[in-house]
Amino acid sequence: MAGKITQLMDESAAKSPWLYHINTGSCNGCDIELVACLTPRYDAERFGFKLAGSPRHADIVVVSGPVTSQSKERLIRTLAQVPEPKCVVSIGSCPRSGNVFKGSYSVEGPLEKYVHVDVSVAGCTPKPEAIMEGLYRAAQILTEKRKAMHK
Amino acid sequence: MMFPFLKKAVLNAFDKPSTEAFPNPEAEGLGKYRGRIVFHEDKCVDCGKCIQVCSPIAITRTEEKVEGGTNITRSFDLTSCTFCGTCQDFCDEGSIELTTDYHMVAEDPKDLIVTGVTFKKDIAGHIVCDTSACIYCGLCMRNCPQSTIKVDRATKTWEINLDNCVKCGICIGKCPKKVLSFSEE
Amino acid sequence: MTIIFTIIKSIFYSLVFPGLLFTAAAGLLLAGIDRKVIARMQKRIGPPIRQPLFDFLKLMGKETIVPRRANRLVFLGAPVVNLISLALIMLFIPVLGFTAFSGSADLIVILYLITISGVALIVGGSSSGSPYAGIGISREMVTMMSYELPFVMILLAVAKKAGGAAGMTFSMDAITAFQRANGSFLFTWSMIPAAIAFLLVIPAEVGMQPFDVAEAETEICEGPLIEYSGAALGLFKLGTAMKMLIMTGLFTALFLGGVSTGMIGLDIILFVIICIVLTVLCMTTVHAVTARLKIEHLFKFFWTFVAGLALVSLVLVWCGL
């Protein structure tokens, strides 16, 4: 019985991934695309995605924007407050490389320096379908992380 | 009316939802979407124009000496690209093409780097101009990717800065009078 | 012999039928239907009906972080107390005629058990030591104060109406019997304002959209629940789902007591169906078309409009109609 429930818990980790969105200086292009996923046309909620109000409730942390110096410290602290098993998804090319802002005095380098990015969705504002594909894959990763957690 | 959307909401409950299927076939090949870059390495003449115009410096080029020429690998880092399509517009050879494929999702960033290797024979000589037939129209100056050629219509002078020249051969093609050519030594 | 029988019966009642298991399952079902219907109203496909179950199982699987400033015992005890007090309420609510435990004072006991579950959430939020939670519990308390006035008036009106000759009765059995004898209260015209008022109290008590000022994700990031994660948050979310069943169940008990099929099995299904219809009617449609209120508008709305409705039916009942 306990095994059955554990297996259920592992599967449901993928079925109800709650998102927490951190904007580290993005131009808001990716932010509106992320929220576009929750609109009736794309409806990410049918897979259980839901925007959570606080990092304590989050499973998938969606980061957009090149990590600016102001937001670096806050990013690290908020990411630490998310309970395991958690995934980090980067939207657009800014988190991965800083995009056109590369080399500017206030950009503190790619996101990879601070946290391991599980899934990255490329595209300068990737299409909502692409974001949903990325989130869906991150949800699958959550199950593996959940299994690894209680091994 | 107190609740303007009440009638609409209740009617919606009985309509078909307007959500599209998730792996949505119709969404492929949308007209003008600039998505994944496809690099036709055979057409590339390594003129270096694309690297110059790429604002996020997403295109990198590495050379590797091989007997009889050099292998130039050009890699387009999609995680750093803004998909503006400028490189596509500036590439006269049409070797860079931004397709409408938007499935650019990867766990490992290396999957999002498009690379291509073009082999470039060594050309012994360098560009020379037969100044007698030259009409100093300046077409070669304007088309040179590295802008090494200086033509002055008034003083009828033509000179070239050889160390900038990458021997791409575009000026030879562009010259209406066919006065430019590689020297033989 | 009968003592053992009653012990087994009470264990079965409190754990399986109207107690923990039934309330949790039916509550999650109601929550799932609620989310699905809201999605359909926004022309979205919406999550599967089992989604709240997945949410609960996922949350049980996650880590529970006890913040440094939180008081561990109260922080982790609050969700359990909240869950148990909600499971207890269901024992006092008759499922279309079948009541697990009924004394002569069920209405007031139900009123106070609902207050206990509210207090558990508030003390839990307060013990987490977060300033957001501080603001959240103050809004939660004002919400409780605002819906308490009409709620009390409705209970008194029902008690007076069901009392009939004997004056008044707070016992659920007597109320159901009276309704079975002279027709459910929903269809007696003097009780209709009270029914409407009760339908407006349900979303506030459960904390649904227009009245979820206490758990406003956009303003104060989930209010009292901000520091909760993992199993503790799962129990609270399960508690909210169960509260949906309890409040709609209370409506059916108070206003649709007369309705009942012969068999107990059919009764349960009919009870759940009525609860689903009520949830869609009073929680989902209101959620789909309204935006969140400010706290003082919420208070004014309940203490003037909804309390007025309840007062109307109380006065009518008082004049013996």
Add this chain to the structure above:
Amino acid sequence: MIQHFPVLAVMLLFLAAFQVEIFGSKNAQVRNSITFAATTISLLMILALIKPVMIDGQIISYWMGNWSPVGGYAIGIGYEVDALSLFFALLVSATFWLSAVYSFGYMEKDHHLGHYYTLFLMLSASVLGLTLTGDIFNMFVMIEVMTFASVALTAFRNNNEGALEAAFKYLVIGSMGSSFTLTGIALLYGKCHTLNMAQLSSILSGDLSGSTMMALGLIIAGFGIKSYIVPFHTPAADAYTAAPTSISMVFSGMVNKAGVYGMIRVAYIIFRAMDKSALQTILVLFGAVTMFVGVTMALTQHEFKRLLAFHSISQIGYVITAVSLGSALGLTGGLFHAMNHTLFKGLLFLTAGAVLTKTGTTNLDKLGGLSKKMPVTTVCFLVGAGAISGLPPFNGFASKWIMYQAMYTKAVESHNFLYAVVVITALVVSVMTLASFIKVTQAVFFGQLRPEYEDVTEVSMSMKIPMVTMAVLCVFCGVFYNLINRVFLYPASSAALNCVNYIDRMMGEGYAENAGVANIETAPVEFSYWNPIVWLVLFGIIFCAVAIVILKGFADRGPILESNSSTDAKYDTFFSGEQELFSQVGGSDLFWGFKKNWGGYYRIMGALHSGIVTDYTTMAVIGTAIIVLALFVFMR
């Protein structure tokens, strides 16, 4: 031997008061031991009286100097202890014993403790004497002693601001109350030529002519002032705040109950006017207004003890409303709530005292997060807060529930919609009480710990014992209230309702018959409605089920993580990413939504509670005038 216990208990306390002044003013050990000995012995004597009076139904009478009645007239001062007065006497001696134990630890840092304990013992003696006496003038004398002892004790800590002013206000309003009572007693004496309550009750036996009506009005107004119902409640708030906490615990525990006892004794037994609906309606209205004003004023307080003071006023409103319903159920509910109020309000004041000694302030805006440093006080506070807001397992719920039942039965029988409004007010006031205690929980015990209170530790044992005993009693009375009802409440309420043997005991057999006093037989009120034990058993069953499911079923659930390393950001409170700095959402303005809607009401209340003595006296006079006028107009 039992005969002499009541007088001995009172005299012992008075004697101890003066001994403390003589021997104990220098040496703390002597002082504490005298006080402890006196309070303990008097408590034991009163406890010994339970068997004869409560269980066997015997009434103890004692004539001072053996001056028994001569020729049908009672000249001497008689002590008469029936179930009602013993019930209150028990409350008195228990509260004073606990307060004495508490003040040993609490008053250490103060000086002039000799005077403190003298006044304390005189206060306890006078309140005990007041509840045990059978002579109305002796009751007045005891009220005088009580008033002046409490005035002196309010001003005991004259260094903190507001103490002297509070004592002065207390003195003015208190003496107004005593003078109204004295005039009432004088009118009675003029009419009946006797001061013995039993004889008064037989002579008056319900004929309410002009002068007796005036006497009734004045005495009820006098006792109303003593029990701080609304128009007269203002000095109570200042006095409870300024007095040392062990004394404010006694004030809110017993001193305002003395007023309630006086009212019951006068209205039920001497005048037997409580069955008249006019008097009931007047007192129920006063009680309801007290309930509402007390709690709405408490919601906006910024000071812990002042908030508790306003709650005492509102809970006394509950007791007055229930007692003046005139029904046996109402009386039982009222007395039970009076007893519970003494328990949980005393407990709350003790926790306030503990917080005051450890942090030096009771300002809600300057406290926060004490639960980790003072766990016992927090648990006791939560029990007290749960009890006062009437949450089921505690005693507050049991007594409030009986009162609601009584009020609503009264509303239904009398077909008077006013009582339905009173029931609604009572229920809504109960939620507001809960709201204000949630505010205190968040402002004082939970929330974030202020850096300056890092080294706060738990209170000493002598302060912990009374707190824990009261918390245990709160839970005990809540769960086994049937036992409490059978042993204490039923004898007390039936003693108040039929006073035949009260009169016969004092004036000799058969005296009541020829005075035409009917005996109202009351059936014992059995509460089968909800059985807390069943409720707790169900709670236990479901708790074990949930525990098993979580521990066994979800064995592989996520781990519970906790660490107090101050560097790990994972355990910081969420501040939208900011550095975790101190920010306590405290008691200042937690119920903004509620206050905004009641802006007009709070402006009026602000004006009324101006803090000027003359305003308070005008309110007191207006209140008395209303009572007397209402009696004359409606009492026919």
